Amino acid sequence: MKATITPAIPGGDTLRAFASAAAAGVLVVDATGTVLLCNAVAQTLLDRTSEDLVGAVIGFPLTPSGISEIDVVGGAGGVRTVDMQVTATTWENERAYVITLTDAGLRKRAVRRLAVSEERFRAVFEQSPIGLAVLDGEARFARVNNALCRMFGYTRSELEQRTLTDIVGSERLPADEKLTRELSVGHGTGYDLERSFVTKEGETRCARFITSVMSDSEDEHAQVIASVQDVTERQENDARMIRLALHDELTGLANRTLAMDRLQLAQARADRNGAFVGLLFLDLDGFKTVNDSLGHAVGDALLKETARRLRSVLRPSDTAARIGGDEFVVCCEDLGADAVEAQAIAIRVVERIASALAEPIELEGATERTTASIGIALVRGLQYSPDMVLRNADQAMYRAKQQGRARFELFDEALQARALSRSDLADELALALERDELVVHYQPIAELRGGRIMGAEALVRWEHPVRGLLHPADFLDVAEESQLIVSIGDWVLNRACRDLAGWRRSIRPDVFVTVNASARQLGNNELAASIDRALFEAVLDADALEIELTETMLIEATATTLSELAGLRDLGVQVGLDDFGTGYASLTYLRSLPLDFVKVDGSFVAGLSENVDDMAIVTAIVDLAHALGLHVIAEGVESGVQQQALEEIGCRFAQGWHLGRPRTSRDFTRLLASAAAA
Structure with a gap:
C-alpha cells in the first residue's frame, strides 16, 4: 500500500525526549492521524522537513500491531519501503x-547478507574434510557433517x-559434558581435548576435539561447534617412536x-633405608667371531635369544637392558642393607644368568654355546x-675379560684405585x-647433493704432552665430573668463533660452525652471555653459529634453562638437537622447544645400507623434522x-668420514679455499 501525507494543524511536544533518543524514525500522531511530533530519522526516511510533517x-x-x-x-x-510498527x-x-x-x-x-553468510557456513561445514x-x-549433536559421519560410522540421522556420551563413553566424560554446558551459557571460549571414541562397528579410536562457542544474542544458550580429527x-606413531626411544629395537629390552x-x-x-642396589654389566664372549663367521642375521638371533634368557631368570624387580652391541646391563633392586647379603644376592642372580646363557643355542643348523663376562x-x-x-x-x-672370560668380577678397592x-x-x-x-678440529658438514661444504662441527682435542692427541672420549667425562667442562666449552x-669469522671474511661469507654445549654450560645460566661475548669479540654475526644440545639436557631442562634457550634464539643463534632418535623425549621437545635443526644419530645412518627398519626410522625423522620447519644433518656417513x-630420503646435509674427516683449523682453511677456487 502507499501512504500519503495531508496538511493539518500543529500540536504538542510531550514525547520529544523519547523521539530524539530513538535510533528509528518516530512519529507521534493523534487519533485522526495528525502528526504531533517527529524526529530527525523520520524526516530522513520520509524525505520531509519537520515543518512539512508536524501538523x-x-x-x-x-x-x-506488529511490524508491517x-x-x-x-x-x-x-x-521508499519502510517497516512500520504502531503502538498506542x-x-x-x-x-x-x-x-x-x-x-x-x-x-x-x-x-541477504545473513543468508549468504549462512550458505557459506553450510558449504564450509558440509565440505570440510575435518x-x-x-x-x-x-552435548547433543544438533548438526553434523559428512566427514564426522564417516569417522564415527553413523548416518547423519543416527x-x-x-x-557425545554415546560416542565417547569416557570415564572423563562427565567433566567434558560440564565443560560443554558451561560454554553454552557463556563460561569460557572453548577447549582442546583428546579422547577415545567408539565407532558404530565397535572399534575404539582416538580423536582431538577442539570447540568454540557460536553465540546467539536471541538465545540464552549458545551452541558449541566442535572440530573432530581422528x-x-x-x-600410535608417537607411542611407537617413544617405545623405540626407550627400548632396544632388536631385543625389546x-x-x-x-x-x-x-x-x-x-x-x-x-x-631411604640405606639399602644396596646392584648393577651387572654383561659382555658376550666371542660375539664378534659369531657375527663375522656366521653373519649379522645369526648375530642378531643370538642377541635376541640372550635377551629372552635374561628375562626368564631375572626377578620381577630387576631391569635388563641392552646398551649397545653385545653389551647388556641388569639393575638389581631389593638387595637389603647388609653388604655381605647384598653381594650374595647379586652373585646368585649372576649365576642364574650364566647358567641360562650356557644352554646350547641352535643357530643356522649349528649348536652354539655362549658365555658372558660379567x-x-x-x-x-x-x-x-x-x-x-x-x-x-x-x-x-673388563677385569673379568682379562681374567679369562666366562666369569664375573666385583668392583673392589683395586678397581677403585683405577x-x-x-x-x-x-x-x-x-x-x-x-x-x-x-x-679444535673441524669436521666438514656438506650438502649431500653435490658435496659442497657448507660448514663444520667444532670438535675439541687435547695435545697431551705424554699420551699424544686425545679425543673427547678420553677426557670429556672427567671434565664433566670436575666441572672443567664449562671452561673448556667457553x-x-x-676459538671456533674466531676461526669462523676469519673464514667468512676471507673465503666464504656463508659458512657456519656448530659447537656442542654441555649440560653444565646450559645449567649455569651464562651460556647466552658467553656466546654473545664470543660473537662480539670475533665480530661475527649470530646466524653463523649453531649450538648443539643433547636430548638429556632437554629432558632435564628447568624453567630457567628454557629461558636460557630462549635467550639464545633472541641472539639469533641457531639451536639444534644432537643425536636425535636416541632419547625418549624427542617428539615432545621437537614440538615445544625453539629448535632450528636436528642431527640424526649415526647409529641409524650406519644401518641404511642393510637395515630396512633403520631406513624407515631415518625417513620418519627427516619427514617429521621438515614438517616442523627444521633442517636435518645426518651424522656418521661412512659410505x-x-x-x-x-x-x-630428502636429507640435505650430512657429515662423516666419507664426506670429510676432522682436521685442524689450518687444514680446514685450505679445504675451504680450495673448494672456493674450484
Missing part, C-alpha cells in the same frame, strides 16, 4: 499513537539422535636411557651417580687449559651407499 495528517493505518512493510511517498515524489499511547490525556519507522531496504540487505559438529547445551594413527633412569630411581628408593658394582643408595655405578660395573667386567686415577686426569686437564694444550666457543640413501 500534517498521514494516511498510515493506526491499528496497533509499507511504501511511503517522499517530498520529492520518490517511493496518550498525548495530553488524549489517545495517540507512536509510529516507529525503519528502512526496510537495510533489513532486506542484512537478511569432522564438524554443532552441540547443544546437553548421529543427530545421539549425544588422531589414532598419530598417537630397555635401552641405555631407560636403564639409567631405572637405576637412578632404584638408588633413590634404596637411599662385572658387578654395588652402591648404597645415592652413594655414587648412576654414570659412576655404570663405569664401576664396566671396569669390573677410578681415582681419573682425579689425576682432571688435575692434568686443568693444567692443559692453562698451558693451551687444547686444540674456550672452544671462543657412498649411505650418502645416496640419505639423498633419496
Whole structure:
C-alpha cells in the first residue's frame, strides 16, 4: 500500500525526549492521524522537513500491531519501503499513537547478507574434510557433517539422535559434558581435548576435539561447534617412536636411557633405608667371531635369544637392558642393607644368568654355546651417580675379560684405585687449559647433493704432552665430573668463533660452525652471555653459529634453562638437537622447544645400507623434522651407499668420514679455499 501525507494543524511536544533518543524514525500522531511530533530519522526516511510533517495528517493505518512493510511517498515524489510498527499511547490525556519507522531496504540487505553468510557456513561445514559438529547445551549433536559421519560410522540421522556420551563413553566424560554446558551459557571460549571414541562397528579410536562457542544474542544458550580429527594413527606413531626411544629395537629390552633412569630411581628408593642396589654389566664372549663367521642375521638371533634368557631368570624387580652391541646391563633392586647379603644376592642372580646363557643355542643348523663376562658394582643408595655405578660395573667386567672370560668380577678397592686415577686426569686437564694444550678440529658438514661444504662441527682435542692427541672420549667425562667442562666449552666457543669469522671474511661469507654445549654450560645460566661475548669479540654475526644440545639436557631442562634457550634464539643463534632418535623425549621437545635443526644419530645412518627398519626410522625423522620447519644433518656417513640413501630420503646435509674427516683449523682453511677456487 502507499501512504500519503495531508496538511493539518500543529500540536504538542510531550514525547520529544523519547523521539530524539530513538535510533528509528518516530512519529507521534493523534487519533485522526495528525502528526504531533517527529524526529530527525523520520524526516530522513520520509524525505520531509519537520515543518512539512508536524501538523500534517498521514494516511498510515493506526491499528496497533506488529511490524508491517509499507511504501511511503517522499517530498520529492520518490517511493521508499519502510517497516512500520504502531503502538498506542496518550498525548495530553488524549489517545495517540507512536509510529516507529525503519528502512526496510537495510533489513532486506542484512537478511541477504545473513543468508549468504549462512550458505557459506553450510558449504564450509558440509565440505570440510575435518569432522564438524554443532552441540547443544546437553552435548547433543544438533548438526553434523559428512566427514564426522564417516569417522564415527553413523548416518547423519543416527548421529543427530545421539549425544557425545554415546560416542565417547569416557570415564572423563562427565567433566567434558560440564565443560560443554558451561560454554553454552557463556563460561569460557572453548577447549582442546583428546579422547577415545567408539565407532558404530565397535572399534575404539582416538580423536582431538577442539570447540568454540557460536553465540546467539536471541538465545540464552549458545551452541558449541566442535572440530573432530581422528588422531589414532598419530598417537600410535608417537607411542611407537617413544617405545623405540626407550627400548632396544632388536631385543625389546630397555635401552641405555631407560636403564639409567631405572637405576637412578632404584638408588633413590634404596637411599631411604640405606639399602644396596646392584648393577651387572654383561659382555658376550666371542660375539664378534659369531657375527663375522656366521653373519649379522645369526648375530642378531643370538642377541635376541640372550635377551629372552635374561628375562626368564631375572626377578620381577630387576631391569635388563641392552646398551649397545653385545653389551647388556641388569639393575638389581631389593638387595637389603647388609653388604655381605647384598653381594650374595647379586652373585646368585649372576649365576642364574650364566647358567641360562650356557644352554646350547641352535643357530643356522649349528649348536652354539655362549658365555658372558660379567662385572658387578654395588652402591648404597645415592652413594655414587648412576654414570659412576655404570663405569664401576664396566671396569669390573673388563677385569673379568682379562681374567679369562666366562666369569664375573666385583668392583673392589683395586678397581677403585683405577677410578681415582681419573682425579689425576682432571688435575692434568686443568693444567692443559692453562698451558693451551687444547686444540679444535673441524669436521666438514656438506650438502649431500653435490658435496659442497657448507660448514663444520667444532670438535675439541687435547695435545697431551705424554699420551699424544686425545679425543673427547678420553677426557670429556672427567671434565664433566670436575666441572672443567664449562671452561673448556667457553674456550672452544671462543676459538671456533674466531676461526669462523676469519673464514667468512676471507673465503666464504656463508659458512657456519656448530659447537656442542654441555649440560653444565646450559645449567649455569651464562651460556647466552658467553656466546654473545664470543660473537662480539670475533665480530661475527649470530646466524653463523649453531649450538648443539643433547636430548638429556632437554629432558632435564628447568624453567630457567628454557629461558636460557630462549635467550639464545633472541641472539639469533641457531639451536639444534644432537643425536636425535636416541632419547625418549624427542617428539615432545621437537614440538615445544625453539629448535632450528636436528642431527640424526649415526647409529641409524650406519644401518641404511642393510637395515630396512633403520631406513624407515631415518625417513620418519627427516619427514617429521621438515614438517616442523627444521633442517636435518645426518651424522656418521661412512659410505657412498649411505650418502645416496640419505639423498633419496630428502636429507640435505650430512657429515662423516666419507664426506670429510676432522682436521685442524689450518687444514680446514685450505679445504675451504680450495673448494672456493674450484
